[in-house]
Amino acid sequence: MEIGFLGLGIMGKAMSMNLLKNGFKVTVWNRTLSKCNELVEFGASIGETPAQVVKKCKLTIAMLSDPAATRSVVFDKDGVLEQIGSGKGYIDMSTVDPETSSKISEAITSKGGAFLEAPVSGSKQPAETGQLVILAAGDKELYEEAIPAFDVLGKKSFFLGQIGNGAKMKLVVNMIMGSVMNAFSEGLVLSERSGLNPHDLLQVLDLGGIANPMFRGKGPAMLKSNHSPAFPLKHQQKDMRLALALGDENAVSMPVAAAANESFKKARSMGFGDLDFSAVYEILKTTKD
Ligand SMILES: NC(=O)C1=CN([C@@H]2O[C@H](COP(=O)(O)OP(=O)(O)OC[C@H]3O[C@@H](n4cnc5c(N)ncnc54)[C@H](OP(=O)(O)O)[C@@H]3O)[C@@H](O)[C@H]2O)C=CC1
Ligand SMILES: O=CC(=O)O
Secondary structure (H helix, E strand, O other): OEEEEEOOOHHHHHHHHHHHHOOOEEEEEOOOHHHHHHHHOOOOEEOOOHHHHHHHOOEEEEOOOOHHHHHHHHHOOOOHHHOOOOOOEEEEOOOOOHHHHHHHHHHHHHOOOEEEEOOEEOOHHHHHHOOEEEEEEEOHHHHHHHHHHHHHHEEEEEEOOOOOHHHHHHHHHHHHHHHHHHHHHHHHHHHHHOOOOHHHHHHHHHHOOOOOHHHHHHHHHHHOOOOOOOOEHHHHHHHHHHHHHHHHHOOOOOHHHHHHHHHHHHHHHOOOOOOEHHHHHHHHHHOOO
16 A cells, blocks of 8 residues: 655654555655655655645655644645545544644545544654554544554554544643653652662662653653653643643643643743653753752
């Protein structure tokens, strides 16, 4: 099956590379077109615009930064809408809000195309190794059609029902992850400031009931102030913002998430937006009375 792929950032590059390595024909597009070249070396073709990619491929996947980017790629000139139609499917795997996803779904389906939202849980390494968790919702037939690709990209796919449910699930998960990252950072700083060895803390955490891959994977690098980006902090803050909006709509009080969002905003204002979201640790580390 020929698959179109729009967006070759940290995630999109790894995901499209995986599809190529597993025998799919892939046509790629990226706003900064030069980023397509590396994929071409592995056999990809280039589409000059999103519309060209959709024209060529029966199935097109998008992995873009945020709601503004996903809307732009669909609705703007040379966008997806210009070529989508009957017999073609569009799958948006970016993390966006349910409203953005619904607007895109309405536009695609009104032109006869099929739409699936399918955000993912899992970061750069799971994207590289095909270990993502796929949170799909929307057109069930398109979901079934995409399973061979999802099996390459992920270790497990969920079909969650109507459009919006995939986006909501992803936002809830990332709201929890962002809050936990803040608590973890506070714990690391507190252990250091109170005279403990934070490496001992990492070992203690890893042996107990709250052991988790995020502490294990990111902790040692955080202690060296290495925040090389796997999940950029600006995207985590976007997810906190969108999750808090979902909380507003549903009258759910989320003081912990709101405080975590403030920390991510502060980190962005200090220029850490392109670093990994673990860089929120730096704002705590540098704050003293
Ligand atoms: N990194 C991670 O660990 C994870 C990320 N996600 C989500 O996946 C999505 C992609 O993340 P990631 O790959 O890390 O992000 P990156 O910032 O690495 O890549 C963003 C991509 O979006 C493109 N883009 C940005 N703005 C526009 C625009 N206005 N029009 C067209 N293209 C645009 C960029 O193009 P260009 O190269 O030209 O800038 C790039 O291809 C996000 O929604 C993120 O929240 C989900 C799970 C894990
Ligand atoms: O969205 C980020 C992730 O790690 O999942």
